[in-house]
Amino acid sequence: xxxxxxxxxxxxxxxxxxxxxxxxVLCVVTAGCLAVAGWNGWxxxxxxxxxxxxxxxxxxxxxxxxxxxxxxxxxxxxxxxxYGSTVFGPLAAFxxxxxxxxxxxxxxxxxxxxxxxxxGGREEFEAIARVRLxxxxxxNKENDKALAAxxxxxxxxxxxxxxxxxxxxxxxxxxxxxxxxxxxxxEAFETARPGDPLRNLLQIKMDSLPEAAASASPxxxxxxx
Numbered sequence: 001x002x003x004x005x006x007x008x009x010x011x012x013x014x015x016x017x018x019x020x021x022x023x024x025v026l027c028v029v030t031a032g033c034l035a036v037a038g039w040n041g042w043x044x045x046x047x048x049x050x051x052x053x054x055x056x057x058x059x060x061x062x063x064x065x066x067x068x069x070x071x072x073x074x075x076x077x078x079x080x081x082x083y084g085s086t087v088f089g090p091l092a093a094f095x096x097x098x099x100x101x102x103x104x105x106x107x108x109x110x111x112x113x114x115x116x117x118x119x120g121g122r123e124e125f126e127a128i129a130r131v132r133l134x135x136x137x138x139x140n141k142e143n144d145k146a147l148a149a150x151x152x153x154x155x156x157x158x159x160x161x162x163x164x165x166x167x168x169x170x171x172x173x174x175x176x177x178x179x180x181x182x183x184x185x186x187e188a189f190e191t192a193r194p195g196d197p198l199r200n201l202l203q204i205k206m207d208s209l210p211e212a213a214a215s216a217s218p219x220x221x222x223x224x225x
Contacts, residue, residue, distance in 0.1 A: 050083075050086050050087075050088070052083065053079060053082075053083035053086045053087075053088035053089070054088060056075055056078060056079050056083065056088070056092075057079060057088040057091060057092055059071070059075055060072065060075040060076055060079065060092055060095055060096075061095065063075055064095060064099050069099075069103070072095075072096060072099050073096070075092070076092045076093065076095065076096035076112070079092035079093075080092060080093055080112075080115055080119070084119055084121075085121065087122070089119070090116045090121075090122060090125045090129075093112040093113070093115050093116045093129075094112070094113075094116065094125075094128075094129070096108070096109075096112045097109040097110075097112035097113050097132065100112065101136070106136055106139070106140065109136060110133060110136050110137075113129045113130075113132050113133040113136070114129075114133060116129035117129050117130055117133065117149075123156060123160070124157075124159075124160065126153065127153065127155060127159075127160040127163060127164060128163070130149050130150055130153050130164070131150070131163050131164060131166075131167045133146075133149050134146040134147075134149045134150050134167050134170075134171060135167065135170075137149065138170060138171060138174055143171060143174050143175045146171045146174075147168075147171050147172075147175070150164055150167060150168050150171065151168070158191050158192075158193075161187070161188070161191050162188045162191050162192045162196075162198065163188075165184045165185070165187045165188035165191065166184070166185065166188040166198065166202065168184040169181045169182070169183075169184035169185035169188065169202075169205060172184060173205075173209070178209045178210050181205075181209060182206055182209055185202050185205050185206050186206065188202055189202040189203065189206070
């Protein structure tokens, strides 16, 4: 086909542009396609992993219901090892920790809760795990370790702040530090929503402290006013 001068000049310019920029453009397009394919592949893999984990978690709950200690251990270990990145990893660890506590195996319960703290990957789970872990440490008179488990965590929500401060108060009371206990319980009391049943328990805890510390509780302060 014959081209006029203007058309031939446009073709030559296009060829020159392609010679200069064609390879980079193809690289960008190819990279984009690979990124999309990779993202879709990751979503497919993640969905498949989650589906497998959910099935294993259901089996774990059945094992707990049957009091099948062997399968509770194997299924919970498998979920944390293979599917720890899914939500079912920490949930399995919580279930195994509760099962171990109920059967007097504090060491296993502590190990499962510590796994959530170290590998759970979800702050809301970490807060609960730390509170429960601190309770087990208190039961074993390891007050300093219980304090360390809580004081190294910085709550980011009111719900987390309430449960962490409540347990901190328990730790300080066990350590013979009523003023610190009162301060922690007061923070939990003031952070909890009105009508939260925990507020009543916190008030009882504050009122049980020695007189000098108890006088700073919200109830006593209101009476003084």
